[in-house]
Amino acid sequence: MIDETTKGVFTIAVTPFLPDGTLDLASLDRMVDAYIARGASGLTILGMMGEAGKLSSSESVEVIRRVISRSTVPVIVGVSAPGFATMAAMSTEAMDVGASGVMVAPPMGLKTDAQIVSYFHNAADCLGETPFVLQDFPLATGVQISPSVILQIVEECQTCVMLKHEDWPGLEKITSLRKASEDGSRRISILCGNGGMYLLEEMMRGADGAMTGFGYPEMMRLVIDAYHAGDIDRARDIFDAYMPMIRYEAQPGMGLAIRKHSLARQGVIQHATVRKPSTSLSVQAIAEIDALARRQEKRLLDLGVPRDVFWQSDVQQDLSMSRK
Template sequence: MLDETTKGVFTIAATPFLPDGALDFDSIDRLTDAYIEKGANGLTILGMMGEAGKLTAAESVAVVQRVVSRSTVPVVVGVSAPGFAAMSELATKAMEAGAAGVMVAPPMGLKTDAQIVGYFHNAADALGPIPFVLQDFPLATGVQMSPSVVLQIVEECPTCVMLKHEDWPGLEKITTLRGASDSGARRISILCGNGGMYLLEEMMRGADGAMTGFGYPEMMRQVVDAYLAGEVERARDIFDAYMPMIRYEAQPGMGLAIRKHSLAQQGIIAHPTLRKPGAGLSAQAIGEIDALATRQKRRLADLGL
């Protein structure tokens, strides 16, 4: 079960589709295995980059059941929904399938601190005893949560056990939250997103690991392991080898297409299909990605990876 002490790398999973847009369960199996083989301590499914909003309720449950039955590590399920009934139903079915917890993002339209806190009170009530991850991703949701709001939610909602930190820029927020816990506030796990773009600095600010995706998910494990071993310069060297691809994948509106292309090129998923609506890649973009992959492979070889 997910709790406040959770650490490590929880890889955000893509959702594989066949060329006609149907779920690709064989690729789901391979993807689950690959994420774990590449160092994931846990998996997070049905997140924003998992195209959760494009699935039917029945498909969402089917994906949860398939991944959880396959996985040997804890699985967190994104259950964000416009209404609490749908959220509660998916969360309950996920936990019945064996999930470790769920993740909730605030809906667009919350403007005031009171509205944000009130929403998560209601979400916690709807989820009951299920532990949940508070997803703080203002670039996607438009909801700005100050450190004081996060701390209030953590204090008043005991089942909130983790912050998925994706504010950008957000390093000072991590410092503020960790300072508060050092001064007596309830300490929860902080795992960070944004494709790992600021992973090393986030770890140095007090994060407990990563909860994000990338076309080469082993990057998170390699960087975190080097940092925790006290090998900060090696962690920097590893990160630098991947940085051109991280930067390229960070393009708004194209990131998932790039990530799926990389996963398909590695043979992890059969097709790079995005379910409609979704942006495709031009031949020129594919050439750029492949060139970056070749250079990345060479840089990693120089590091013995």
């Protein structure tokens, strides 16, 4: 189970689809293996970038069971839903098959601090003993949660063990929460999102790791390992090698299509399909992504990062064979 001490890299997983929009279970298996091989200490599925809102309830259950049965690392399942009955049912399904916890984002429309606190009280009640992650992503939800409100939720809802920090800008929020913990507030795990855009600074502010996705998921592990080794310059150099692609993937409304293209390019998934409604990449965009990828590879090799750390050549070969 996840708890207040959980650290590391929980990679946010995409949901692979075939060209006709149906689930691609073979790619789902290959993706789980690739994420773990590239340094994930955990996986988070059915999040916003996992297209959870586009799946039927039966498809969601199928993804949960498939990933958990395949994974050798803890799995957190996104269970955000318009109603608590659906949330409770999905959480029960996930925990019964071996999930390590669930993640809950506040619904749009919560305006006041009292409404936010009340919502998470109700969520905690419906989840029972299941440990949960509070997803703080105001850019997507429109719900602004101040540090004081987070601290109140953490204090009053003991099963809230982790914050998925995605406020933007949000570095001062991490500092504020960690200062409160030093002063006696209950300390919980903080894993950060936003595609890793501020990862090193977040670690330096007191985060415990990352819970985000990126088309090159090994980036989070490489940066965090260098940080923990005390080699901040190397952490910056590695991050700088990936930064042009991180920046490109951060385009609103385009990020998932870009990420899936990058994963398909590497052979992690077979198709870059984003389930409709979706945005398609133009020929020009694909050329730009591929150019950035080539420069990224060169910079990593110049830094002495082994090719097999950031390029799954065996997976790529298997994919090439499957297309013949």
